[in-house]
Amino acid sequence: MADLQQTFEQLCNHVRETAKLENISSLLGWDERVMLPERGGEYRADQITLLAGIIHDRNTDPQLGVWLEELSDSPLTEEPHSETEATIRRLRSDYLKQVKLPKRLVEEFSHARVIGQQTWVKARAENNFGAFEPILDKIVSLSRETAEAIGYDGEQYDALLDFYEPEAKTDQVREVLETLKDQLVPLVAEIKESGRRPNMEIMKRDYPLAAQEQIGKMAAAKIGFDFTAGRLDVTHHPFCSTSGPHDCRITTRYDENFFPSAFFSTLHEAGHGMYEQGLNESWFGLPPGTSASLGVHESQSRLWENIVGRSYAFWSHFYPEAKKLFPAALGDVPMSDFHFAINEVSPSLIRVEADEATYNLHIIIRFELEQALLSGDLQVKDLPGAWNEKYTQQMGITPPTDADGCLQDVHWSAGLIGYFPTYSLGNIYSAQLMEQAHEDLGDLEGMFAAGEFGTLLTWLRENVHQPGQRFPGSQLVEDVCGDPIDSAPLIRYLRAKLGPLYGIQH
Amino acid sequence: MADLQQTFEQLCNHVRETAKLENISSLLGWDERVMLPERGGEYRADQITLLAGIIHDRNTDPQLGVWLEELSDSPLTEEPHSETEATIRRLRSDYLKQVKLPKRLVEEFSHARVIGQQTWVKARAENNFGAFEPILDKIVSLSRETAEAIGYDGEQYDALLDFYEPEAKTDQVREVLETLKDQLVPLVAEIKESGRRPNMEIMKRDYPLAAQEQIGKMAAAKIGFDFTAGRLDVTHHPFCSTSGPHDCRITTRYDENFFPSAFFSTLHEAGHGMYEQGLNESWFGLPPGTSASLGVHESQSRLWENIVGRSYAFWSHFYPEAKKLFPAALGDVPMSDFHFAINEVSPSLIRVEADEATYNLHIIIRFELEQALLSGDLQVKDLPGAWNEKYTQQMGITPPTDADGCLQDVHWSAGLIGYFPTYSLGNIYSAQLMEQAHEDLGDLEGMFAAGEFGTLLTWLRENVHQPGQRFPGSQLVEDVCGDPIDSAPLIRYLRAKLGPLYGIQH
Structure with missing residues (x-):
């Protein structure tokens, strides 16, 4: 047992060192996007590539395999979901995945990602899908090859989804998103038919940058983003x-x-940041100190951005401040008009600009299309047509160009197939968690209206942040909420908020 | 020969990769001092330490030794000071130095530096030399041990000096600085006796931050700092x-x-930056694309900060702009008063605040003391007394506290013994180079007054920046100027500028 403990320590030390390099790479990426001088890009890419190689060597070090073999099924894994068991389980799963990927495939995929993104930027700017088609074709087949190399029990897509939402299964996700779609489509239609619209001109007035910076920082700090351990x-x-x-x-x-x-992107990113800041520090760099999944991560960002940040209660606290900071824009605007405007629902072409009700329809379209691409049911050359058909059918609008259609997102060009559904999982989780938080904590709206967000954050810290990767994302949410993944709370939440605004059923 | 060429390529590739890691480490250091959130320090130190270990392993990789043995004295080194010969010569010299240092010594020194700096910060704040004495004692003996491990032909100090000013010899530096001192002491005395003083109140008026930022960036860009490849x-x-x-x-x-x-620290750092930006890009990370020495580096910063930046001609161009940006402070100030104030000479206690005439006296005191510490002629416990005696004798003022005395600089606490003289070498080189530039380029003052700095920068690029480390610093300057290192141009320059201001001989 003492020997096993020593092996476990060696394993953890190795992984913590690798995490230091991964976090250096994150910093290089942050710097690239925020600070890097115009001409510094090429060398920065070289630096990141070099680190990636060193990290890959460490992640596939045979010594890791030896330690993990010794530890798995040992007495140290006897207590399921303990920090120790989770560390061994998650690291072993990652290691076995990494070593299954032939170096040739890793390198070819890495290169295709770089070319993919460069080609995509140009193709999108020139609205030229034809220019993007060959490299996307390559990325799809490399993704297929990756899935085959890793292996899967159910569907091929499972192997890719697992990178972003560990242990999630495609058929379950599909079922959840189908149900969600069946509820969203009529909701959006009712809203459209209601004929009510907020006055969006309010949002387009002059909002001076310095005052925006001030209210954004103030709100992020107020909800709990720690600026002594972070920046904006x-x-x-x-x-x-x-x-x-x-x-x-x-x-x-x-x-x-x-x-x-x-403002809302600040709250969104602060939500992500507060999750990171709430992780178990003593396990930093190891699974118990790492976010559970992209879906759970997105649940935290969307919870603070939308469920909290677009609520009437939140603005009961912040609106007087907003009026002081933007007297010209908001001086004559009643809060109800402001609140309606920040909750506008309107089908649109671009995912990143979508409202809460239509957002998941964008995701579902992508999820459906990327499954079809991977399985070969859809050829890459037929993507623009298939995309436009789905937008016409499900959103009621047809993209006038591919730039506003299937070329709008960076994900596929970056090799991220299997990533999109985590956005919708996040939205679903956020509503489930918030219903439970209400049950556990009582009058959250009263607290928000009084500028008190600590009670909710403490609850999230304890229930969502601190467990890290001890549980898969969906199980974490199920353990907290008592129910398996379910889109009903999201629909209830949307109808409760949007119903009164649009005069529809809620 | 083809084989040798291939070995040379392998060598270069290895070193370029190491340089990428070193440059990542630089970025981590920059970020630490400019961006890092308050609580991020500890982990950052761990990241930098981890990289240092990886870099050290690469720098002492026995394969490097094999390649360098094969290449040294090979036909590739036949042309002295060619890029290839200089690469092999400099890398070999660094490698032999690195491998001579026992790992135990490297680690012990690295640890002493961290403790040294932490202890120094506290000791300085509390004006408590006694608290700093034990770790300084340790640093001095580790420096001695380092010098012994590396070896030297002449004096022990040579081995340390060589880290910062490759191939420089202590006895030559001592002679040059002695001569300089003999000329500076009477100059400073004459100025004191002249009884003339600029009106320094001008400098202490309200200079709003935004306007300072504007004039600093404008001046840095105007003299040639490339903001597409840099930041401020x-x-x-x-x-x-x-x-x-x-x-x-x-x-x-x-x-x-x-x-x-x-303003002047911006010009100073821009001078350093323009040297870096002027290095031979195709040899980046290798000796021909690396600055020659700290002395040459400092010559570039001081040249732009002082010889250019404090000249009457420079302000003939910038003063109207300064008056526009600072109407309240400078509206009623004639340019001659402004120019006199930025050229005030006044013996003081603190090196970093010293003027051009007294600055080198500060350096000479440190140079003398650190030689004595290293040789053992001076015991660490006697440093405060020795320091105060020298300030009283050579500067005419006695530090009231050790915090304003021997505890003022970070260098010794950081293990940097042998570093100080490079500051004075830089000042001397800057004046030599500028005399030669005048000879080669003619009326530089006329150009500065017209806001034209490109002619001088092009000359520096060609003569000083592009050669990189192909020549040792002093030889580089000698080749450009025709004379070996000589303090006379610096004295001539100082007397030419200060003479008219203070009404003394020039």
Whole structure:
């Protein structure tokens, strides 16, 4: 047992060292997007590639395999979901995956990702799907090859999904998203038919940058983002990046003529950041100190951005402050108009600009299409047609160009097939968690209206953040909420908020 | 020959990869001092230490030794000071040095540096030399041990000096600095006796931060710092840091009630940065693409900060702009008063605040003391007394506390013994180079007054930056100027500028 304990320590030390390098790589990426001088890009890419090689060597070090063999099924794994058991289980799963991938495939995929993104940027700007088609074709077949190399019990897509949502199964996810779609489509239709619309002109007035910065930082700090262990900076595409146990950086972008852009992306990224800041520090770099899955991560960002941040209660607290900071834009605007405007529902073409009700329809379209691409039911050359057909059918609008259609997202060009559904899982989880939080904590709206967010955050810390990867994402949520994954709370939440605004059933 | 060429390529590839890691480490250091959240320090130190270990392993890789043995004295080294010969010569010299240092000594020294700096910060704040004495004693003996391990032909100090000023010899440096001292002491005395003083109140007026930022960036860009391959940020202790061939970052600090602080530190760091930006890009990470020495580096920063930046001609161009940006502070100030104030000479206790005439006296005191510490002629416990005696004798003022005396600089606590003289070598080189530039380029003052700095920069690029480490620093300067290292040009320059201001001989 003492020997096993020593082996476990060696294993952990090795992985913690690797995590230091991974966090250095994160910092290089953050710096690239936030700080890097114009001409510094090429060398930065070389630096990141070099680190990736060193990290890959460490992750596939045969010594890791020896330690993990010794530890798995040993007395140290007897207590399921303990920190120790989870560490061994998760590291073994990652290791076995890594060593199954031939180096040739890893390198070829890595290269295809770089070319993929470069080609995509150009193809999108020129609205030229034909230019993107060959490399996307390559990425799809490399993804297929990856799935085959790793192996799967059920569907091929499982092997890819597992990278982002460990232990999730395609058929279950499909069932959940189908049910969600069946409920969202009528909701969106009712809203459309209601004929009610918020006054969106309010959002497009002059919102000076400095005041936006002030209210964004204030709100992020107020909900619990710790600025002594994090930063907020400006970038083109908002993101959250962790470089150490007390170094989590979020970014946003400012549009002086559209208030929601910076404010809600700040809350969104702060939600991600607060999850990172709430992880178990003593296990930093190891599974118990790592986020459970992308779905759970997204549940935290969407919870703070939407369920909290677009609530009437939240603005009962912040609106007087907003009026002070933006007297010209909001001086004459009643809070109810403001609240309606930040909750506008309107089918649109672009996912990243979508409202809460239509957002998941965008995701479902992508999820359906990428399964078809992977299985070969859909040829890459037929993607634009299939995309437009689905948008016409499910969203009621047809993309006028591929740039506004199947070329809009970076994911596929970056080799991320199997990633999209985690966005919807996150939305579903967020509503499930919030229903349970209400049950456990009582009048959350009263707290928000009083500017008190600590009670909710403490509950999330304890129930969602601290467990890290001890449980798979869906099990974590099920353990907290008592029910398996279920889209009903999300629909209940949307109808409860949007019903009164649009005068529809709730 | 083809085989040799191939070995040379392998060698270069290995070293370029190591340079990528070193530049990552630089970025981590820059980020630590400019961006890192308050609580991120501990993990960052761990990350830097981990990289240092990986870099050390690469630098002492026996394969490097095999390649270098094969290449040294081979036909590839036949052309002295060619890129190839210099690469082999410099890398071999570094390698032989690295492998001579026992790992135990490297680790012990590395640890002593961390403790040294932590102890120093506290000891300085508490004005408690006694608390610093034991670790300084340790650092001195580890320095001695390092010198012995590396070996030397002449003096023990040579082995340390060589880290910072390759191939320089202590006896030559001593002779040059003695001569310099003999000329500076009477110059400073004459200035004191002249009774003339600039009106320093001018410098202490309100200089709003935004306007300081604007004039600093404008001036840095105008003299040639390339902002598409660099940045300017804010920090406590200004520095210049390179993270890639097109990524050189400089920093400054703003004092709203003292104009010279930010402006001249910006020019100083821009001078360092322009040297880095002027290096031969195709040899980046290898000796021909690396700065020649710390002395040559400092010659570039001081040349732009002082010889250019404090000249009447420079301000003939910038003063109208300064008046526009600081109407309240400078509206009623004639340029001659401003120019006199930025060239004040006044013996003081603190090196980093010293003027051009007294600066080198500070350095000479440190150079003399650290030689005595290393040789054992001076015991660490007697340092405060020896320090105060020298300040009283050579500067005419006695430090009231050790915090303002021998505890003021970070260098010794960081294990940097042998580093100080490079500051004075830089000042001497800068004046030699500038005399030669005048000879080669003619009316530089006329150009500066017209805002034209490109002619001088092009000359520096060609003569000083592009050669990299093909020549040792002093030889580089000698080749450009025709004379060996000589303090006379610095004295001529100082007397030419200060003479008219103070009404003394020039």
